[in-house]
Amino acid sequence: MNKKTALWCVPAFALGVVVLTGGPAFAATGDASYQGTLDAINGSNGSGTVSVEVSGDQATVTQTVTGLAETFDGKPYPHVQHIHIGAKGECPTTAADTNGDGVISTTEGQPSYGEIGTTLSTSGDTSPAAGTDLTLAGMGANYDYNRTFTLDAATAASLEAGTAVVVVHGLDPATLTKAAQDAKSDLVPSLPLAATSPALCGALSESQANMPDGGVGTGGGSTSSGADMGLLALGAGALTAAGGAVVIRRRLIARG
Amino acid sequence: MIIPAEKRRRGSRLATAAAVLLFTIGCTATGFALWGNPPPSRPPASAAVSAPSQESVSAAPSPEPISVPPTPRVDRIVGPTLTASEPTQINVPAIEVDSVLMQLGQNPDGTVQTPSLDEASPAGWYTGSPTPGAIGPSVILGHVDSRVQGRAVFYRLGEMRPGDEILVTRADATVAVFVVDGVEEYPKDDFPQFAVYGNTDHAGLRLITCGGEFNETTRTYPNNVVVYASLVSSHAA
Ligand SMILES: [Cu+2]
Numbered sequence: 383m384n385k386k387t388a389l390w391c392v393p394a395f396a397l398g399v400v401v402l403t404g405g406p407a408f409a410a411t412g413d414a415s416y417q418g419t420l421d422a423i424n425g426s427n428g429s430g431t432v433s434v435e436v437s438g439d440q441a442t443v444t445q446t447v448t449g450l451a452e453t454f455d456g457k458p459y460p461h462v463q464h465i466h467i468g469a470k471g472e473c474p475t476t477a478a479d480t481n482g483d484g485v486i487s488t489t490e491g492q493p494s495y496g497e498i499g500t501t502l503s504t505s506g507d508t509s510p511a512a513g514t515d516l517t518l519a520g521m522g523a524n525y526d527y528n529r530t531f532t533l534d535a536a537t538a539a540s541l542e543a544g545t546a547v548v549v550v551h552g553l554d555p556a557t558l559t560k561a562a563q564d565a566k567s568d569l570v571p572s573l574p575l576a577a578t579s580p581a582l583c584g585a586l587s588e589s590q591a592n593m594p595d596g597g598v599g600t601g602g603g604s605t606s607s608g609a610d611m612g613l614l615a616l617g618a619g620a621l622t623a624a625g626g627a628v629v630i631r632r633r634l635i636a637r638g
Numbered sequence: 639m640i641i642p643a644e645k646r647r648r649g650s651r652l653a654t655a656a657a658v659l660l661f662t663i664g665c666t667a668t669g670f671a672l673w674g675n676p677p678p679s680r681p682p683a684s685a686a687v688s689a690p691s692q693e694s695v696s697a698a699p700s701p702e703p704i705s706v707p708p709t710p711r712v713d714r715i716v717g718p719t720l721t722a723s724e725p726t727q728i729n730v731p732a733i734e735v736d737s738v739l740m741q742l743g744q745n746p747d748g749t750v751q752t753p754s755l756d757e758a759s760p761a762g763w764y765t766g767s768p769t770p771g772a773i774g775p776s777v778i779l780g781h782v783d784s785r786v787q788g789r790a791v792f793y794r795l796g797e798m799r800p801g802d803e804i805l806v807t808r809a810d811a812t813v814a815v816f817v818v819d820g821v822e823e824y825p826k827d828d829f830p831q832f833a834v835y836g837n838t839d840h841a842g843l844r845l846i847t848c849g850g851e852f853n854e855t856t857r858t859y860p861n862n863v864v865v866y867a868s869l870v871s872s873h874a875a
Contacts, residue, residue, distance in 0.1 A: 417837060431832045472711045544711070587713060590774025592766035593835045595748040597826030597862045600781045600792070600848045 413437040415592065416541055418584030423473060424485055424553055426450060426581035428523075432548050433593070434465075434541065434586060436533060443502055445527040450581055451554035452523035460519035461552040461581065462501070463527075464510075467540030469496030471547055473583035484559050485579050488551065489568045495547035495583065499537035502527060502548070509534070514570050514578065520550070541586060550582035716840040718869055720771030723810035725763045728778060730845075732802040733794035735780075737761045739806075742779060750777075755784040761791045761845075767835070770806040771814035771869055775835055775842045778806075782847045782859070792847035796821065796863045804843060804867050811875045816843045816867035823849050823861050834864055841869035 413436050420430035430447040451459045474494040478486045498510040503518035508531045512518055520527055540546040555563045555576040565575040725739050742751040742762040750766075753759035761780035768774035780792030804816040824830060834844055843866075850861030 417832070419832065419836070431836075470709060470711055544713075585711065587837055590768055590837045591764075591777065591835045592744075593831050594744050594750040594764075594766065595831075597824070597829035598750055598752060598779055598846045598848070599826075600752050600779055600846065600862070 414541070415589040416546070416586040417589045417593075418548055418586045420445075420447065420548060420550060420582040420584040421473065422449075423491075423580045423583045425557055426553055428550070428582050430550070430582055430584070432584055432586070433589070434546075436538070436541065439532055439538075440530055441500075441533040441537075442530040443527065445502070445548070447520065447527070447550060447582065448524040450523050450550070451552055454552070454577065458521040459523070459552055460516040460521055461525075461550050462514055462516065462519040462578065463548065463550040464498040464502060464513060465500040465537055465540075465586070466492075466495040466497060466547045466549050467499030467537055468545060469547075470494050471496075471540075471543070471545035471585050473547065473585060474580075483562045483565060483575075485553070485562045485565075485575060487568045487575060487579050488549075491549070491580055491583075495549060495585075496540070496545065499540055499546065500531075500534065502529070504529070508532075514573075519552075544587065546586045548582075548584045548586060549580050551578050552576070552581050553579050714839060715773060718871065719773050719841045720808075720812065720814060720869070720872055721810075722769045722772045723808040723812065725770045725776075725778070725806045725808050725814075727807035728761055729805040729807070730798070730802070731805075732799075733797055735761075735791060735794075737780070737791045739763050739778065741765050750779065752779055753781060755781065755786065758787045759784070759790065768841075770808065770816070770843055771812070771841050771872060773838070773841055775838050775844055777835065777844045777846065779846050782849065782863075792845065792863075795845060795847045795865060796823070796849060798845075798865050804845065804865075806843070807875050812872050813875050814841075814869055815871045815873070817870045819866045819868055822864050822866070824864065825850075825861055826859075829862060843867040843869070 415436070416434040418432050420428070420432055422428050426449075428447060428449040430445060432443065432445040435442045435444075445463075447461070450461055453459055469492065472494045474486050474491040476486065478490045478494060480490055481487075498513045501508050501510060501512040501515075501518070502520075503512050503515065504520065504527070506512065506518060507515070537546065553576040555574060558576055562575055567573040567575050567578040569578045724741075727736075727738055729736050737760045740753060740760050740762040742753065743765050745751055750764055751762075753762050759781060761778055763770070764777040764779060767777040770776040770778070780795070781790035782793050782795070783790050798818055798821050800818050800820060802818040804818065806814045806816065808814060822833075834846070845865040845867070847863050848859035848861065849863035850859050852859055
């Protein structure tokens with residue numbers, strides 16, 4: 383998801399062309415690559431993507447999250463996040479809510495996704511011990527996370543076995559029933575249940591394709607009066623949506 | 639409780655992520671609307687659900703519950719798939735494309751290679767993607783135009799519509815038959831990697847070229863056109 387390289391449809395691109403003579407798809411990298419889409423759980427309405435590139439004992443996690451609860455006690459919401467390991471490698475369904483309070487707590491989800499293997503912390507400790515350290519958590523409604531760290535053996539084994547699951551925690555209490563709002567966290571009794579309950583969940587699978595960066599430079603411009611681009615209603619809608627994101631970006635820069 | 643001070647270090651990266659996500663959503667929505675496949679039948683994933691009942695079968699009183707090891711999930715596969723075999727030729731009757739296929743890897747900067755613009759270039763299969771017909775997102779790239787040949791191999795790609803056929807001949811002398819699910823256009827600087835190159839539950843194919851209004855000043859196209867297709871059948875070449 384590296385966006386720093388601008389992409390152009392110019393002849394200069396031809397300089398980089400090498401015709402390869404086949405070989406396995408991952409010949410160039412050699413190491414393992416995993417990915418998952420992060421889907422809303424407990425009605426969080428958030429979403430995201432995550433990829434894990436493993437090279438030797440080093441793992442690079444690249445994650446994008448949007449639409450989560452934005453504030454907690456008037457401050458940016460600390461969303462603790464982990465790679466859970468060693469169970470079915472699945473995200474729980476509402477059937478996992480065994481106490482029937484309307485919230486799948488972190489504990490109730492464990493038969494599906496297992497215990498914490500790695501804490502996706504913003505700095506320092508990545509072990510399970512850092513699992514509920516709010517000072518090391520992703521913050522706010524939308525964030526990018528990109529970190530390289532030493533992968534422990536248990537998480538590495540779970541990735542290989544296809545049982546690793548990324549879980550992002552932290553719900554907006556306002557979306558919960560009154561009883562659930564008043565309930566205490568199953569992990570940290572000093573926190574409310576909302577603070578540590580799962581908000582996003584995505585099972586990690588080995589990547590089928592080696593994801594390149596950016597778009598594709600496939601135009602030389604000799605027919606510049608225009609190729610036959612069939613205009614798509616939904617494509618136009620997506621472009622409008624992108625315009626909205628650009629506006630958001632400008633606002634953020636202005637705020638920064 | 640410790641709540642960290644507000645940080646604003648993420649700036650524009652954050653909104654770029656938001657833009658990528660918006661495209662992913664738009665694309666996914668189209669994909670679902672256009673996929674005519676019936677809901678997938680569930681393979682024995684439900685085996686995990688029945689596992690606890692084994693406990694109640696053991697009638698002998700047991701002080702400790704029998705530990706049932708968790709069953710790892712089985713990723714379900716929708717539709718037909720073929721074993722891996724490299725592609726040699728692509729034929730798209732709807733837009734009169736008939737091209738041999740070259741092989742394309744990645745440039746040193748991590749972007750995908752494209753065919754040479756100095757000669758009449760064929761389309762190319764991205765070797766970092768599955769071979770056409772295997773499970774996953776197989777990727778074939780072609781130029782929309784070039785200074786040497788004018789209209790290039792994928793000049794008419796934006797005309798493709800759901801239901802159109804794409805035939806890919808493979809080294810094992812089979813022809814993989816794909817049907818188009820959807821066609822999308824994305825700005826290159828907000829290209830949705832997960833929608834295009836991300837894992838799929840079927841044998842998928844993506845045809846990619848440049849799109850949008852050519853910029854005479856920068857001599858670039860701002861967008862990419864992506865055709866999404868799924869394997870429906872195969873036959874001998
Ligand atoms: Cu967790």
